[in-house]
Amino acid sequence: MYEHDVIVVGAGGAGLRAAIAAHEEGADVALVSKLHPVRSHTGAAEGGINAALRDGDDWTDHAYDTMKGSDYLGDAPAIETLCETSPEEVIQLEHWGMPFSREDDGRVSQRPFGGLSFPRTTYAGAETGHHLLHTMYEQVVKRGIKVYDEFYVMDLAVTDEPDPEDRECHGCVAYDIKSGDVVGFEATNGVVLATGGDGQAFDHTTNAVANTGDGPAMAYRAGAPVEDMEFVQFHPTTLPSTGVLISEGVRGEGGILYNAEGERFMFEGGYANNAGELASRDVVSRAELTEVNEGRGVEDEYVYLDMRHLGEERITDRLENILHLAEDFEGVDGLTEPMPVKPGQHYHMGGIETNEHGETCVSGLYAAGECACVSVHGSNRLGGNALPELIVFGARAGYHAAGRDYGEALVETGPSVAIEHEDDLGAPVEPGALGPADEDVAADGGEAAPDGGELLNPSATVERTAERCRQRVEELKSREGRNHAEIRQKLQKAMTRWVNVFREEEGLKKALEVIKECREEYRNVAVSDPSSTYNTDLIHTIETRNLIDVAETMTLSALARNEFRGAHWRKEHQKRKDDEWLKHTMVQWSDGSPEIYYTDVILEGAEKAYEPKVRSY
Amino acid sequence: MSTQVTEQETETEEQSSHQRRRLEEKAERAASRDRMRERAENDLDEADTTFTLKVFRYDPEIPEKEEPRFDTFEVPFTKGMTVLDSLMYARDHYDSSLTFRHSCRQAVCGSDALFVNGTQHLGCKTQVVDLGDDGGVPGEIRVEPLPHQEVVKDLVVDMEHFYDQMEAVEPYFDADELPDGMEEQRQTRENREKIKMSSRCIWCGACMSSCNVAAGNNEYLGPAAINKAYKFAMDEREGENRKQERLEIIEQEHGVWRCQTQFSCTEVCPKDIPLTEHIQELKREAVKNNLKFW
Numbered sequence: 001m002y003e004h005d006v007i008v009v010g011a012g013g014a015g016l017r018a019a020i021a022a023h024e025e026g027a028d029v030a031l032v033s034k035l036h037p038v039r040s041h042t043g044a045a046e047g048g049i050n051a052a053l054r055d056g057d058d059w060t061d062h063a064y065d066t067m068k069g070s071d072y073l074g075d076a077p078a079i080e081t082l083c084e085t086s087p088e089e090v091i092q093l094e095h096w097g098m099p100f101s102r103e104d105d106g107r108v109s110q111r112p113f114g115g116l117s118f119p120r121t122t123y124a125g126a127e128t129g130h131h132l133l134h135t136m137y138e139q140v141v142k143r144g145i146k147v148y149d150e151f152y153v154m155d156l157a158v159t160d161e162p163d164p165e166d167r168e169c170h171g172c173v174a175y176d177i178k179s180g181d182v183v184g185f186e187a188t189n190g191v192v193l194a195t196g197g198d199g200q201a202f203d204h205t206t207n208a209v210a211n212t213g214d215g216p217a218m219a220y221r222a223g224a225p226v227e228d229m230e231f232v233q234f235h236p237t238t239l240p241s242t243g244v245l246i247s248e249g250v251r252g253e254g255g256i257l258y259n260a261e262g263e264r265f266m267f268e269g270g271y272a273n274n275a276g277e278l279a280s281r282d283v284v285s286r287a288e289l290t291e292v293n294e295g296r297g298v299e300d301e302y303v304y305l306d307m308r309h310l311g312e313e314r315i316t317d318r319l320e321n322i323l324h325l326a327e328d329f330e331g332v333d334g335l336t337e338p339m340p341v342k343p344g345q346h347y348h349m350g351g352i353e354t355n356e357h358g359e360t361c362v363s364g365l366y367a368a369g370e371c372a373c374v375s376v377h378g379s380n381r382l383g384g385n386a387l388p389e390l391i392v393f394g395a396r397a398g399y400h401a402a403g404r405d406y407g408e409a410l411v412e413t414g415p416s417v418a419i420e421h422e423d424d425l426g427a428p429v430e431p432g433a434l435g436p437a438d439e440d441v442a443a444d445g446g447e448a449a450p451d452g453g454e455l456l457n458p459s460a461t462v463e464r465t466a467e468r469c470r471q472r473v474e475e476l477k478s479r480e481g482r483n484h485a486e487i488r489q490k491l492q493k494a495m496t497r498w499v500n501v502f503r504e505e506e507g508l509k510k511a512l513e514v515i516k517e518c519r520e521e522y523r524n525v526a527v528s529d530p531s532s533t534y535n536t537d538l539i540h541t542i543e544t545r546n547l548i549d550v551a552e553t554m555t556l557s558a559l560a561r562n563e564f565r566g567a568h569w570r571k572e573h574q575k576r577k578d579d580e581w582l583k584h585t586m587v588q589w590s591d592g593s594p595e596i597y598y599t600d601v602i603l604e605g606a607e608k609a610y611e612p613k614v615r616s617y
Numbered sequence: 618m619s620t621q622v623t624e625q626e627t628e629t630e631e632q633s634s635h636q637r638r639r640l641e642e643k644a645e646r647a648a649s650r651d652r653m654r655e656r657a658e659n660d661l662d663e664a665d666t667t668f669t670l671k672v673f674r675y676d677p678e679i680p681e682k683e684e685p686r687f688d689t690f691e692v693p694f695t696k697g698m699t700v701l702d703s704l705m706y707a708r709d710h711y712d713s714s715l716t717f718r719h720s721c722r723q724a725v726c727g728s729d730a731l732f733v734n735g736t737q738h739l740g741c742k743t744q745v746v747d748l749g750d751d752g753g754v755p756g757e758i759r760v761e762p763l764p765h766q767e768v769v770k771d772l773v774v775d776m777e778h779f780y781d782q783m784e785a786v787e788p789y790f791d792a793d794e795l796p797d798g799m800e801e802q803r804q805t806r807e808n809r810e811k812i813k814m815s816s817r818c819i820w821c822g823a824c825m826s827s828c829n830v831a832a833g834n835n836e837y838l839g840p841a842a843i844n845k846a847y848k849f850a851m852d853e854r855e856g857e858n859r860k861q862e863r864l865e866i867i868e869q870e871h872g873v874w875r876c877q878t879q880f881s882c883t884e885v886c887p888k889d890i891p892l893t894e895h896i897q898e899l900k901r902e903a904v905k906n907n908l909k910f911w
Contacts, residue, residue, distance in 0.1 A: 036776070038820050039718075039726040087799065094801045096792020097854065099809060099816045106803030130725055131816065138789035180767065203766045208720040241697040244723045330697070429682040480642035482649040485709040524645045529714030531678050537713045613861065 001184040001462060003417050004030040004146070006401045008192045009153045009172060009215065012040030013129070013390035014369025014397075015194030017138040018358075021398030022192075023143050024321035031145060032174055032185060034210060034539065038139045041196055041208040042390065046247035046321065047127025049093075049112060049391075050384040051086040054110065059083040063605070064387060064444040067113045069280055070378025071566035072582065072612040073228065078374040081356045081396075086388040090122050098135040101318065102122045111318075112252045113383040115280045115617065121384035124227065126247045126321040132387060147568040148185075150177040152539050153214065154472070156191065156222045157184070158362060159456075164223030164588070165414040170458035171366035172218075173469045177539065179458035180532025181471055184466040186459055190401035192358065192366040194394060197348055200543070201551040202271040202500075203492035205345035206245040208236050213460040215371035217546035219352045220553065223358040225415065225588040227373040227599075229350035229550070230557035233381055234501045236284035238344030240302045244329045246341055250322055251277040253314065255307040258338065259290070265303070273604060275617035282380045283566040283617060285343035292342070295577040304338035337382050343501055347386060349377040349567065350557070353413050353586065357406050358397025361414030368397040374411065375584065378601075379566025411602065415595075417589055422560055422596035428509045429516040431552055433592030434523060465593070476541060481526030483613040484541040489553055491518045491544075499555050504571040508559040515552045522548060553594065557585040560596055579610050642705035657693075657710040664693030666754045667744065670703050670732075672715065673761040676770045685768075688712070694745060695752045700733055700768075704760065717772035722863040724887060727819030730826070731772055732761040737823035737885040747846040763826035763874045779822045779906070782839050786846040786866055793856030800852045815848040815895055824882035825894055836871040840882035840892040843867055850902070876900075 006022040008015045022029040031037065034330035037310075052059040067074055090108075094100060100108040101123055112119040124131040140147065151174040159168045171186040187501040195215030199207025220226050237246040251257075252341035257277050259265045266272050272279035279287075286301050297303060307315060307322070313336055315323065319334075326334045351373035358366040358374075369390045376389055400406055456464065494514035498507035522545060529537040563577040564570050583598040603610045646704040661667055670690045676682035690707035701719055708715040717859055718728040723742045729740040741758075749755035766774035796802060824840040825831050831839045838846075849855055850863040867873050873896050 035720060035726070035728075036780075036820075039720050039728050041726070043725045043819075044721050044723060078875065091799050091801055095795050097791070097792070097849070097852065099812060099852075102804050102806050102809045104806065106805055107801055125813070127725075130819070134816075137789070141784055142787075142789035142791070209722065209724065211722045242722060270855070325723065328744075331744075336691060480639070480646040482645050483653060483709075483713055485713065487647060488651060489709075524642065526642065526646060527713075528646070529716075531676050531770065532679050533676060534716050534773050535714075535717050 001186060001459065002030070003186045003188065004028050005187070005189040006192065006398070007032060007172060007185050007187040008194055008398070009033070010035065010040070010194035010196060010371070011035070011037035011147065011149070012194065012369065013042035013132055013136065013387060014394035015192070016133070016140055017391045017394030018192045018194055018368055018401070019145050020136065020139055020143065022402040023145055025399050025402035025404050027146060027189060027402035029204070029398070030148060030185070031140070032148045032151045032153055032172070034150065034177065034371040037140065037147060038134060041211055043130045043133040044206070044208065044245065045132070046126045046245060047249045047252070048111065048123035048128045048384045049086070049090055049387040050113070050116065051090040051122050051388060052118070053087050053090065053108070053122065054120070057067045057120055059087065061117055061595060062086070062120060064610070065116050066376060066382060067610045068613070068615055069380055069382040070096045070376070071377070071380055071576065071615050072578070072603065072610065073378030073565060073584070073601055075375050075411050075602040076610055077474045077602060078356050078376045080605050082376045082388060082392050085392045085565040089388065091226040091393040093132065093135060093391070095271060096139050098124060098131050098133050101152050104390055111249065112278065114248055114251065114275070114381040116384070121252065123249065126249050126319050128427050130386065138550065141444055145542035150543070151175070152177055153218070154182070154469045154542060155465055156365065157462040158222040158365070159461060165361045165416055167223055169222070171462040172461065173466045175473065177534055180535060181293070182460040182466055186462045187364065189403065190366055192368060192401055193352065193371055193395045194367070194369045195371045197370045198547065198550045199345045199348070201440070201492065201495050201554065202548050203496045204238070204243045204346040205487070206235055206243050207345065212543035212546055213550035214546050215367060215541065216352050217549040219360060219365065219367060220549060220587070222362060222365070222590050223589060224362050224365060225353045225586040226553050227350055227353040227585060227586055228375060228379070228557070229553040229582050230561050230585060231349035231379045231566060232345060232554060233281055233347040233349060233567050234285045234343040234344050235346035236281055236288055237305050237341040238346070239325070240340050240342050242329050243344045244325055244326065245346065246305060246322055246339060247319070248281070250305060250307050250387050253307070253318055254310055255305055257284070258304045258306060259291045260298045261296055263296070265291050265296070266421045279617035280380055280512030281383060284567060289501050290345055302340045302342040306340045307334055308336065308338070308400070313432060317405045347381055349375070349379065349381050350554070351371065355409035355413050356396065357400040357409050358393055359400065359413065366401055368393040371471045376509050379568055387453055395446060415597065418586070418597040419583065419600055420598050421597070425556065425560055425596060427512055427519070427556065427559065428469040429513055431512060431516070432589070432594050434519055464552060473538065476525070476527045476538060479526045481524040482521055482526065484525050484544040487518050487521050487525065488544045490514065491547060495551055499558055500571055501611065502571065503558055505559070508555055511555045512552070512559070515548060515555060518548050553587040556587055556594055556596060560585055582612065618847035620753050632643050632861055637740055652850070653710050660693040661691060664695070666694040667691055668694060668754050669757040671757055671759045672704070672707070672772070674771055675755060675768055677741055679826065698745045699741055699768055700731065700738065700743045700758065700760065701729055703745060703758070704740060706880060716770050730763055730821035730823040732763055737763065739887040742887060763822060765826050765832040766822070776822060777839070778835070779820070779825055782842040783820065783845055785838060786842045787863070788845045789860055790849060790852070790855065793858045804854050808853045812848050812851050815844050815851070817890055818844055819888060821887060823885045827881040827885045829879060829881065830875050830877055834871065834875065837875045838867070838872050840896065843873060843891060843899065844892050844895050847899055850899065862907050864903050867899055873900050873903065
């Protein structure tokens, strides 16, 4: 068993920043990741980092834009923390040598992005995430921080009290991909989950193959609630054949969207008369699909994004990477042809419920980055707000886990802050665990003492979890059964068909039925590769279970929310209903059964209250 | 006595229920495999074109894979298909133990550098049609692990040596002096442009694998690490003292002077980084630097 003060799970932007912070605070910290850090999907982020750095801009304007973008479902203390801290974090990156694009006076460049009242998106070409990831990994190397790469964290070691708010996380258990050993990691101070997205729940996504929602699924099964899971961002400009992302930077620099009839539909169709192509992502994605559904799509599937008029010099200077992506993955020359684009799953606003220090309601368990929901994005994330979230909240989680005192948090967590419970969802099937056969991974909370009596000490809690994980690996490898890929594809198709940009009650119910079928089929899942050397069959099989759990929470939450807000569009409910729905949706795994409840949105900021207004662009 | 009998009966019952369960599992497995194969057969029937994927296989632990061998998979071609897509197809339809690293699918994570038809390529950005004659679908594609690296299993190689070499050049920004507080370091557009290409490296290891010098000399820093050093040495923000230290590192016995300017690294780099030029430029810098102290 390994032991460290702080264990960070995942080594993308949030994880690396958390590890550096914990190290600076004097903790012995280790990164545990299923990928080598530089393989993390933060590297695929293109656009930039929003930060109020310049004269004429102010972090309070950034906060206002973010709250409006969230469609008034972000929590003001979290949003204000994000916007106030982002500038110093960006300067920190600059001091760590991040190669930002530069202005003539040598200062870092900023550009306009959708939904922003000031051009405050700080960027490094169209490869901002790549540079952010590598710059921070370099700093991890400089500090000699221990990295366990290609270690797949299978489960959290959490105590077993009935109320999740009484539970404690003492570490986690990982599968060493190269050797096949299952090893315990004891964390004396805390575990920070920074596992990124869960886009593999869908079949058309900009997310990496590794983005399988491991963090949210593990935290959820340990009793920490997941928040606002219905809010999934579909990016309006992804390449149709692969889901590869074409940055919003293209529209920020002046790129134009056309339908098959050559109309600039964002204006001509009246979708966003002021902002046009630079309206918020949810607005543009719906506009594109409406055009396609009404017969004005190209090949009934996509629309065109045209940047030819920007000229070769500007494109090569600021968007060169886009030319490579369009050429390599779609065979299109962006200098001479318009690029085909359509909406694709891109980002999950929802995630593990945390406060602004990164803490979940389970003591010693933290989350930061895309896997978390603090919540700054509410029902829709603005472009350029994901990267600042990684560095701001990654740092805070790392510092706090290592012992820094931030005082009392303003955002409260855990089931005790519920304002009401959902008892009439009308789900067509009983969601959640299928019973004892599911229990190998469905431990509610975690480990009790063998006699059910006194609690185990931290090391014993980790060791028992490790033992359970070893048994699970053995069982998956020794039995015969169904291949996980079949189940995963079925789940992805159902999610893309019914829990996509446009959602209807019937479809959501069908999705729940298919998810239940997937659970039943997963009971008979087996790994056919018997090897303990680099067994990706085993890893993917465990991931698929995580995808089933997160997909179910997304669909349950989507069915619960009877309104249209931000990225969540409901056919039967075409209005934002502030009287009823200014609240967060929570799903909590309770004895294998998902319980849905709601908590208040905090619209009171430090100095002012944010009044919900009509969101138009 | 009676107690004993009951126990035996229970045991037998348990055994037979266990056996039943095993049989069910076996049937489930067979059915699952059949369904995937059937889907592949349908795909093959419907596809206008198919090709043969010939893949290197090796697993030190599995008796029938201890001796390296090639397996072939028939893959239906779809428009825009990449080498990585075809590997995933084979894995998900024919053999779930087929092992390779991959993640982002868009040439930024650097996981899937492979030896495709005898050259280093990133699987995800290599179109199947680019391997055929005149943009056609080739009859066969041969995929092997990167040469000159130890094979862990199938297409997965041990990257530890590559990572060690990267770390040997002190690969982190380390300015002589930093401005206070919220003040940013200034950098000219020209200087940013100068380090731009070097900063694109995704650590895929294709260059190192293609380099004859690195293959024969395990201590040679190699093109990726030297390029990393270039990125910092040429960055005007770091300052002269640090640059001096950096030149000393790359000038050591197994540094830049080992490069024989064969350009193989530059040819295979999936991010088009002019690696050989960067190495040459550092050689010139080192010479200038030595003259300065002479």
